[in-house]
Amino acid sequence: MINFDWKNVDASAIGEEHGLDVKKEFSEYKEKISEIVSDLYSSRDISGKWLAWMNLGYKDELIKEINEYARGLKGKFDNLLILGIGGSALGGICVTEALLKPYWNLLDKDQRNGYPRIFFVDNIDPDQINGLLDILDLKKTLVNVITKSGTTAETMSVFMILEERLEKELGSSSKENIVTTTDKNKGILRKITENKGYKSFIVPDDVGGRFSVFSAVGLLPFALTGIDISEILKGIKNMDNELQNTDLEKNIAAQNALIHYLMDKKGKNISVMMPYSSRLRFVSDWYVQLWAESLGKEVDLNGNRVNVGPTPVKALGATDQHSQIQLYNEGPNDKLINFIRVTEFDTELKIPQVLQDTGIAYLGGKVVNDLMNAEADATRVAVTDYKKPNVTINIPRVNGYYLGQLLYMLEVQTAIAGALYNIDTFNQPGVEQGKNYTYALMGGKGYEKTAEELKQKLHN
Numbered sequence: 001m002i003n004f005d006w007k008n009v010d011a012s013a014i015g016e017e018h019g020l021d022v023k024k025e026f027s028e029y030k031e032k033i034s035e036i037v038s039d040l041y042s043s044r045d046i047s048g049k050w051l052a053w054m055n056l057g058y059k060d061e062l063i064k065e066i067n068e069y070a071r072g073l074k075g076k077f078d079n080l081l082i083l084g085i086g087g088s089a090l091g092g093i094c095v096t097e098a099l100l101k102p103y104w105n106l107l108d109k110d111q112r113n114g115y116p117r118i119f120f121v122d123n124i125d126p127d128q129i130n131g132l133l134d135i136l137d138l139k140k141t142l143v144n145v146i147t148k149s150g151t152t153a154e155t156m157s158v159f160m161i162l163e164e165r166l167e168k169e170l171g172s173s174s175k176e177n178i179v180t181t182t183d184k185n186k187g188i189l190r191k192i193t194e195n196k197g198y199k200s201f202i203v204p205d206d207v208g209g210r211f212s213v214f215s216a217v218g219l220l221p222f223a224l225t226g227i228d229i230s231e232i233l234k235g236i237k238n239m240d241n242e243l244q245n246t247d248l249e250k251n252i253a254a255q256n257a258l259i260h261y262l263m264d265k266k267g268k269n270i271s272v273m274m275p276y277s278s279r280l281r282f283v284s285d286w287y288v289q290l291w292a293e294s295l296g297k298e299v300d301l302n303g304n305r306v307n308v309g310p311t312p313v314k315a316l317g318a319t320d321q322h323s324q325i326q327l328y329n330e331g332p333n334d335k336l337i338n339f340i341r342v343t344e345f346d347t348e349l350k351i352p353q354v355l356q357d358t359g360i361a362y363l364g365g366k367v368v369n370d371l372m373n374a375e376a377d378a379t380r381v382a383v384t385d386y387k388k389p390n391v392t393i394n395i396p397r398v399n400g401y402y403l404g405q406l407l408y409m410l411e412v413q414t415a416i417a418g419a420l421y422n423i424d425t426f427n428q429p430g431v432e433q434g435k436n437y438t439y440a441l442m443g444g445k446g447y448e449k450t451a452e453e454l455k456q457k458l459h460n
């Protein structure tokens with residue numbers, strides 16, 4: 001199992017002013033956490049609670065269907081192009097970056113075992129999209145358009161471009177190059193899917209975008225690129241089993257949620273996610289969305305205006321030791337740093353015993369693996385010396401099993417933190433407002449009045 005180390009938030013490590021008396025807090029919050037965890041687990045099947053993401057590790061039929069579909073396509077496409085944004089892209093980016101061989105898209109087809117390269121379009125920069133279209137052979141490209149609402153302007157505009165180009169190039173057979181992932185009934189993409197007869201997978205009810213990585217949203221791209229999804233699911237189930245434990249002493253998701261909540265109360269409301277692994281770098285992007293959209297809320301569940309939410313920040317070890325760590329060590333004490341430390345890397349990289357008559361001779365004969373972990377440990381000690389709270393998630397190695405554990409733990413942690421803040425963790429009115437304003441500005445039907453108001457605001 002991955003393991004969680006909170007000792008550097010304790011007053012014994014960083015002093016009373018900035019640290020917590022963790023044992024005391026754990027005993028004071030024991031009952032509250034127990035209630036939250038049992039409520040969470042007993043509500044997972046209740047429709048309307050938006051907790052169906054907790055059941056995604058157990059969808060054997062869907063997994064069979066996805067694997068069969070992926071097997072049928074093996075070797076057929078050179079490229080897999082994912083269109084999606086926010087929760088419909090970040091999980092896919094995070095997991096494929098971690099689990100596919102590094103520099104996957106630069107490998108030749110044999111090195112990729114016949115699986116396609118993977119590209120994500122999760123923005124609408126015309127230069128970048130045109131640049132990608134210039135290099136992709138669309139005949140050899142499978143487009144997976146992912147949008148739960150089926151209406152998101154960014155995703156749908158790029159889809160319209162791709163659909164038209166595919167139809168021009170391939171005629172009626174172009175539908176073989178498109179697979180959609182969207183709500184089972186609602187949304188424009190569902191209608192288009194039905195009209196055109198596209199192969200389609202479902203974003204299940206009661207699973208919000210940012211909690212959808214283990215639905216077809218993520219699993220389909222993973223299977224299509226040859227990632228063993230059964231390992232990921234094993235990891236989720238294992239963690240799920242652990243996190244049902246209502247005892248705070250044994251529940252690492254509850255521990256980290258509570259530590260964040262208490263640190264926020266002490267004025268440390270910035271949550272930094274800093275994995276010491278390039279393969280895990282997009283875990284930070286995924287976490288930033290999960291934490292920000294779930295916990296940044298204007299009102300609590302009683303309707304009081306609270307404007308809560310810790311600010312998540314992404315960082316990468318060791319790279320950001322040469323950028324952000326100066327601030328973390330010497331700047332304001334307003335952060336809680338989450339280090340992720342990988343015990344064993346898949347390969348070993350030895351530093352040769354060269355340049356022996358120079359000041360860097362000490363590196364010769366060592367392995368880069370040890371250098372990476374020495375950097376992680378050195379930074380943990382340094383920030384602790386500066387009395388800056390930090391926790392460490394130790395992950396034995398980067399593989400599907402442990403990544404499933406890690407992401408699921410962070411999801412449950414978010415749900416528990418939301419309950420501590422007494423907010424609706426699963427809505428996103430702030431995101432919806434931005435979407436609606438975009439529809440209005442672009443001439444969307446039904447948004448005429450908003451468009452008028454916006455024009456006035458913009459020209460004031």
Ligand code: PA5
Pocket residue numbers: 085086087088146147148149150151152155208209210211293428431
């Ligand atoms: O987490 C969320 O709900 C959002 O970030 C959505 O994933 C994002 O806005 C994209 O929405 P959709 O999947 O409907 O296109």
